[in-house]
Amino acid sequence: MENNNLIQLENLIKIYKIGETQVRALDGLSYSIKEGDLVAIMGPSGSGKSTLMNIIGCLDKPTEGKYLLDGQEVSTLDKNKLARIRNKKIGFVFQTFNLLARTTALENTELPLLYSDVSAKKAKELALHSLSEVGLKGRELHRTNQLSGGEQQRVAIARSLVNNPSVLLADEPTGNLDSKTGKEIIAIFKKLNEEKNITIILVTHDQNVAQIAHRRIHLLDGQIVKEEHV
Amino acid sequence: MALARNKMRSFLTALGIIIGVGAVIAMASIGQGAKVAVEKQFNSLGTNLLFVRPGSRSFRGRHGGSGTYANLMPEDAIAIEEKCDAVQYVSPNVSGRAQVVFRNKNWNTSLQGVGDKYPEVRNWEIEDGVFFDENMVKSSQKVCVLGSEVNENLFEGEDAIGQIIRIKKIPFRVIGVLKARGESGWFNRDDMICMPYTTAQRRLLGIKHIQSIDVSAASMSETAAAQEQIEELMRIRHKIAPGAEDDFNVRNWSEIAEGAAESTETMTLLLAGIAFVSLIVGGIGIMNIMLVSVTERIREIGIRMSVGAREKDILFQFLTEAIVLSLLGGVLGIGVGIAGSRLISRIFASPALIPIFWVAIAFCVSASIGVIFGFFPAWKASRLDPIEALRYE
Numbered sequence: 001m002e003n004n005n006l007i008q009l010e011n012l013i014k015i016y017k018i019g020e021t022q023v024r025a026l027d028g029l030s031y032s033i034k035e036g037d038l039v040a041i042m043g044p045s046g047s048g049k050s051t052l053m054n055i056i057g058c059l060d061k062p063t064e065g066k067y068l069l070d071g072q073e074v075s076t077l078d079k080n081k082l083a084r085i086r087n088k089k090i091g092f093v094f095q096t097f098n099l100l101a102r103t104t105a106l107e108n109t110e111l112p113l114l115y116s117d118v119s120a121k122k123a124k125e126l127a128l129h130s131l132s133e134v135g136l137k138g139r140e141l142h143r144t145n146q147l148s149g150g151e152q153q154r155v156a157i158a159r160s161l162v163n164n165p166s167v168l169l170a171d172e173p174t175g176n177l178d179s180k181t182g183k184e185i186i187a188i189f190k191k192l193n194e195e196k197n198i199t200i201i202l203v204t205h206d207q208n209v210a211q212i213a214h215r216r217i218h219l220l221d222g223q224i225v226k227e228e229h230v
Numbered sequence: 231m232a233l234a235r236n237k238m239r240s241f242l243t244a245l246g247i248i249i250g251v252g253a254v255i256a257m258a259s260i261g262q263g264a265k266v267a268v269e270k271q272f273n274s275l276g277t278n279l280l281f282v283r284p285g286s287r288s289f290r291g292r293h294g295g296s297g298t299y300a301n302l303m304p305e306d307a308i309a310i311e312e313k314c315d316a317v318q319y320v321s322p323n324v325s326g327r328a329q330v331v332f333r334n335k336n337w338n339t340s341l342q343g344v345g346d347k348y349p350e351v352r353n354w355e356i357e358d359g360v361f362f363d364e365n366m367v368k369s370s371q372k373v374c375v376l377g378s379e380v381n382e383n384l385f386e387g388e389d390a391i392g393q394i395i396r397i398k399k400i401p402f403r404v405i406g407v408l409k410a411r412g413e414s415g416w417f418n419r420d421d422m423i424c425m426p427y428t429t430a431q432r433r434l435l436g437i438k439h440i441q442s443i444d445v446s447a448a449s450m451s452e453t454a455a456a457q458e459q460i461e462e463l464m465r466i467r468h469k470i471a472p473g474a475e476d477d478f479n480v481r482n483w484s485e486i487a488e489g490a491a492e493s494t495e496t497m498t499l500l501l502a503g504i505a506f507v508s509l510i511v512g513g514i515g516i517m518n519i520m521l522v523s524v525t526e527r528i529r530e531i532g533i534r535m536s537v538g539a540r541e542k543d544i545l546f547q548f549l550t551e552a553i554v555l556s557l558l559g560g561v562l563g564i565g566v567g568i569a570g571s572r573l574i575s576r577i578f579a580s581p582a583l584i585p586i587f588w589v590a591i592a593f594c595v596s597a598s599i600g601v602i603f604g605f606f607p608a609w610k611a612s613r614l615d616p617i618e619a620l621r622y623e
Binding site: 054057059060079080083084086087088092094098099100101102111112114115116159163 | 539
């Protein structure tokens, strides 16, 4: 083991083919993230932020380059193995919450455990614990349409934590929330990182969100053009 | 539980299967019941019965009007009774329809000109009075025996014995009433009048030939022998050259019973076949709804994949939903079918039997429909790309 980086990105290149043209979404990006880091990724539209998140989150594979997660090379894994890694090591929080409709907060939180070898009883236990961590104790049986935007995002965070992931990825987590609620959510991220040493990577436009990061990297045309340390 | 979340949609999807299975079960029950009833009815008449009819086998002994197949004569019947050892009794038959009048009541009914041994041959008892005897037949007396339906309609409880009724304006004396035999689905066997065939020939129908001969064999086991003897005798009497087609045919009751049972079975298969088609339509309905469902749930599939669902997890989920839907539909359909067949049998007074065979088939078919028609949508769902799926509006 050369280093103890949780995430190691080496010369990532991602090329999309749109009709006849080729788009270089990532153009030789290298970076590393240690356990316990809180990193913010910023940049204009088209800079490659989402592509980078998708690759880190194992939803997509780079065209060229290496991605090592927890010492394991994941850039060449097949779809099924990637799904396993998403299940065990990665937690996602989206701008649009992406909860299942007509489903309770508890069931939503349990969802990742459905696809792992955890018993139903244990899954419920873990989900309840996760929900109380984000301050939703007592609201577990409310359905998605009965929850406010902020509460839904909390459920999403609880869901992303329930399988004890190595890294939590959040793509514009406050994008659909008002500023007050947004600040509450940011506080949760901060707390999780400080108290539980959870590695968090955020994509954001929001300065308030970027504030809490230890490091901020700025993307442009598929490359890192600036890195700020706090 | 995804199914429970959208109960209305799930119900509508399963509806096609419910109706299809229900129809299959109802049709099969009625068909089965009809078959058993036909068998029972035939059996109640005895299996030592034979029928001699004019015309070769290929015409299935159809009665033409008088004059169409006029080659059976009373002498044939007499010869059969005398000369065939395995034969016990015969009854020559002629028939027609006429208006029958008593005082101010009249009734259109079937006329049966028969021999004096008719009740023995047909296993049909007298309720009241007597049947006509040999002498009455010889002298073609104008006497008659009423079926219970005619008796009720003309006499309405009054004693019919000894009364004079008019058949085609000719006066006949009632000497007996037959026991009621009940309907046999398509016609009422008690709606008829018996008279000596000689009387019917001469006075009512104006014919010299007879239309068929009922024969009872000495015992059930001698039925086959009786059939052979009759055929041999008739060929000689009618001067049929060896190898030439007979101008008559002899059928025994069990053949006819089998034939009838076969045709009800064919009818059942036909009905059930039609119902099966509707089951296929139901399956297509499931596929359609599942396809729509997959499209509507693209986002959901993306979310599940993002938290670690593999292709086969998604495939399994949607396939299971389709199977559960169609199985549920199948079970409900079986219930509907059973209720429906009871209702139909009550309305039409025809019997219905729940055939376990068809229930099992319908169950298996509805499960298979779930698998077959649910597979394509489920497969489509599993092939979605998670990133695209999450972006879907």
